[in-house]
Amino acid sequence: MEGVSTSALFSAGSSGLAERVTEAVNAEGYAVVTGLLDARGCDALVSEVDRVERDHGIDFGKNDFEGFQTRRIFNLIQRSPRFRELVVDERMLGIIESILGVDFLLSGTTSMHLGPGETPQLLHADDGMITLPRPHIATLLTTLWALSDFEDDNGATRLVPRSHLRPEMPRPGEAHETIAAEMPAGSVLFLHGSTWHGGGANTTSDRERYGLSIQFVAGWCRQQQNLMLGTDPELVATYPRRLQELIGYSLYQNVMGHVDREHPLTLLGQDVQPDMVWDRMGNEEKK
Numbered sequence: 592m593e594g595v596s597t598s599a600l601f602s603a604g605s606s607g608l609a610e611r612v613t614e615a616v617n618a619e620g621y622a623v624v625t626g627l628l629d630a631r632g633c634d635a636l637v638s639e640v641d642r643v644e645r646d647h648g649i650d651f652g653k654n655d656f657e658g659f660q661t662r663r664i665f666n667l668i669q670r671s672p673r674f675r676e677l678v679v680d681e682r683m684l685g686i687i688e689s690i691l692g693v694d695f696l697l698s699g700t701t702s703m704h705l706g707p708g709e710t711p712q713l714l715h716a717d718d719g720m721i722t723l724p725r726p727h728i729a730t731l732l733t734t735l736w737a738l739s740d741f742e743d744d745n746g747a748t749r750l751v752p753r754s755h756l757r758p759e760m761p762r763p764g765e766a767h768e769t770i771a772a773e774m775p776a777g778s779v780l781f782l783h784g785s786t787w788h789g790g791g792a793n794t795t796s797d798r799e800r801y802g803l804s805i806q807f808v809a810g811w812c813r814q815q816q817n818l819m820l821g822t823d824p825e826l827v828a829t830y831p832r833r834l835q836e837l838i839g840y841s842l843y844q845n846v847m848g849h850v851d852r853e854h855p856l857t858l859l860g861q862d863v864q865p866d867m868v869w870d871r872m873g874n875e876e877k878k
């Protein structure tokens with residue numbers, strides 16, 4: 592099976608990383624960046640995934656899409672500061688802003704832990720429910736963090752290069768040429784929201800595949816996970832400011848998301864002036 596193309600493969604230290612990844616995502620529908628986490632970082636996150644699964648009795652999926660041999664933890668950021676640190680990784684956020692534009696939002700955080708015996712997931716596009724005519728610019732961007740090696744036989748994500756440029760969506764039962772996003776632990780797969788992909792089969796008898804999905808949307812789109820309602824505001828008040836903004840305590844283009852004309856961060860007890868676009872426009876008119 593064909594693997595990741597060299598034109599879509601980068602290392603964390605590459606110069607002009609954000610621009611080059613953006614170019615690859617727009618042209619190929621995906622890019623892989625190696626070396627964003629070291630072995631200690633991966634091990635620590637795997638231990639956190641194992642701990643949360645144990646503490647909260649996280650069971651296998653109840654349908655074929657979520658995976659009968661896959662454990663998923665949603666809203667990871669509320670489970671541990673380690674996951675929160677990952678979401679504000681500036682190297683990743685720089686790439687996301689380059690693709691989705693300013694004021695983008697976090698859409699969801701999910702652990703996808705594939706066990707031996709998992710079968711291939713249905714090919715799909717993460718923005719499949721968006722009713723814009725296809726193809727269209729990226730409104731959603733998925734990052735898949737490999738905490739263990741992603742290999743062809745242990746469930747590496749499979750994808751169809753350039754499928755984000757097609758006008759249609761894959762239909763169940765159709766056969767498509769895919770590549771396996773094989774990558775060493777510590778790498779991240781960046782996926783255009785329209786790219787056809789799915790978790791691979793884990794045909795091994797003893798190798799787990801640990802992956803974290805951190806998804807983002809353009810600031811004018813709806814987030815998949817309701818991160819503002821899903822977390823106790825007292826806990827959110829302890830998050831780094833950047834993470835509070837990413838989950839929705841922020842304004843898009845100085846207007847979308849205001850609360851009674853106030854900045855949403857005031858709900859967390861912060862004194863932030865909204866800098867409304869209406870003030871700017873009104874003052875412009877008078878000049």
Ligand SMILES: O=C(O)CCC(=O)C(=O)O
Nearest residue numbers: 703747748788789790791
């Ligand atoms: O686990 C993976 O490799 C991808 C999973 C996925 O695409 C999904 O669940 O939407």
